[in-house]
Amino acid sequence: MARAAGAAIGRLRRRLTLEAPVSTPDELGGVTQVFEVVAAFWAQVEWLAGAEQWRQGRPEQVGTHRVTLRWRGDLDGGKRLRDGDRIFDIRTVADPDGSRRRLVCLAEEVKP
Known part of the structure; x- marks a missing residue:
């Protein structure tokens, strides 16, 4: 049985943390919104693509990435991933073949 290129366990080499927004009254x-692990x-x-965008009157570099991981039910847009000092805002989440793998x-x- 052939495996999809993105599904091989040996390709999952980056340790990421999932962070969810938490709102606290001030x-x-x-x-005030903070993120907790x-x-x-x-x-x-x-890496997929990069661009420069203007946000709040200043230029920012935006890189689009594809992140592949084992299936879990708690990922959705609005949460973010952290890799050390790097922060990735999740835009979309998909189970490509519907197998929950x-x-x-x-x-x-x-x-x-």
């Missing part, structure tokens, strides 16, 4: 009636796992991170995420890495 003293002025608003909320939910899990850690091995993944494959592949692996997930493929498209994520953006933003550098100011």
Whole structure:
């Protein structure tokens, strides 16, 4: 039985942490959003494309990556992945063949 190239366990060489947003009320009636670590796992991170975008009046470099990992049910857009100092905002999550063996995420890495 042939395996898909992205599914080989030996390709999952990067240790990433999954972070979820947590909102806490502040003293002025608003909320402050911070991220807390939910899990850690091995993944494959592949560069897809890069661009420069203007956000809030300043240029930022944006890199799009494909992140492949073993299937898990707690990944969705709005969460983020961390690789040391690098942060990847999850944009989409898909189970490519519906077998619940692996997930493929498209994520953006933003550098100011």
